[in-house]
Amino acid sequence: LRFGRLLLTGAAGGLGRELRPRLKAYCKTLRLSDRADLGAQQTGEEIRLVELGDRAAVRSLLEGVDAAVHLGGVSLEGPFDPICEANIVGAYNLYEAARVNGVKRIVFASSNHVTGFYRQDEVISPADPMRPDGLYGISKAFGESLSRFYFDRYGIETACLRIGSSFTAPKDRRMLATWMSYDDLERLVVSCLTAPVVGHSVVYGVSANRTVWWDNTSARHLGYVPQDSSEPFRAEVEARQPSVDVNDPVQIYQGGAFVRQGPFE
Numbered sequence: 001l002r003f004g005r006l007l008l009t010g011a012a013g014g015l016g017r018e019l020r021p022r023l024k025a026y027c028k029t030l031r032l033s034d035r036a037d038l039g040a041q042q043t044g045e046e047i048r049l050v051e052l053g054d055r056a057a058v059r060s061l062l063e064g065v066d067a068a069v070h071l072g073g074v075s076l077e078g079p080f081d082p083i084c085e086a087n088i089v090g091a092y093n094l095y096e097a098a099r100v101n102g103v104k105r106i107v108f109a110s111s112n113h114v115t116g117f118y119r120q121d122e123v124i125s126p127a128d129p130m131r132p133d134g135l136y137g138i139s140k141a142f143g144e145s146l147s148r149f150y151f152d153r154y155g156i157e158t159a160c161l162r163i164g165s166s167f168t169a170p171k172d173r174r175m176l177a178t179w180m181s182y183d184d185l186e187r188l189v190v191s192c193l194t195a196p197v198v199g200h201s202v203v204y205g206v207s208a209n210r211t212v213w214w215d216n217t218s219a220r221h222l223g224y225v226p227q228d229s230s231e232p233f234r235a236e237v238e239a240r241q242p243s244v245d246v247n248d249p250v251q252i253y254q255g256g257a258f259v260r261q262g263p264f265e
């Protein structure tokens with residue numbers, strides 16, 4: 001047990017549900033928040049139904065918290081207003097709440113869609129300029145900039161996780177490169193919570209796959225060593241998706257299907 005109280009936002013989402021039981025091992029109390037139903041409160045849990053756009057509610061959500069894992073928000077490409085409310089206003093509310101309540105470390109779920117307009121034949125690193133592939137990616141880019149400011153100005157440490165595709169298994173050829181197992185997700189989040197120094201770091205959330213688009217060398221101080229790989233799924237994925245259309249933007253760019261969505265007005 002390293003923490004008295006940890007906060008997990010977005011606890012009802014796909015990754016929140018995975019991390020909920022896993023993070024309990026690292027804290028006395030796990031505070032869980034979401035706008036959606038979180039089910040029954042288990043021993044060692046505190047459940048809070050909170051809209052990230054509600055500044056006062058988010059402020060009290062971070063009271064008495066040692067560190068936060070911020071997964072909350074819209075997780076897909078879509079119209080601007082909901083993304084703005086949850087991901088842009090919501091991220092601001094969260095960092096202001098961290099500042100006011102003295103929370104010193106945040107693990108922020110960013111996304112590979114911050115750099116989704118790089119090509120699948122390029123290997124990039126967190127040092128490369130952002131190339132968001134839509135409004136969702138732009139909102140995550142905002143979160144990365146915001147957290148950098150809160151580190152430079154107020155000393156609040158953040159690890160920005162540019163999560164690839166964290167599902168039970170890779171679903172298509174793209175995910176052979178972008179896949180991160182749930183066990184590696186846990187390893188990454190725990191590394192970021194427990195590393196002696198995080199500062200402001202950006203790391204791609206990906207397993208040790210054979211096909212590599214992202215170079216995490218600059219984040220080695222976090223101590224994240226992925227143990228899983230998409231390789232055992234390759235034969236099955238390639239059989240299901242036998243050919244790749246090299247002229248299709250979905251197969252040209254790292255962001256996949258996200259790159260050709262919208263406009264929404």
Ligand code: 15L
Nearest residue numbers: 075076111112113164165178
């Ligand atoms: C994301 O950011 C989404 O939240 C997730 O549902 C996946 O689509 C993932 O990216 C991906 O790029 O595969």
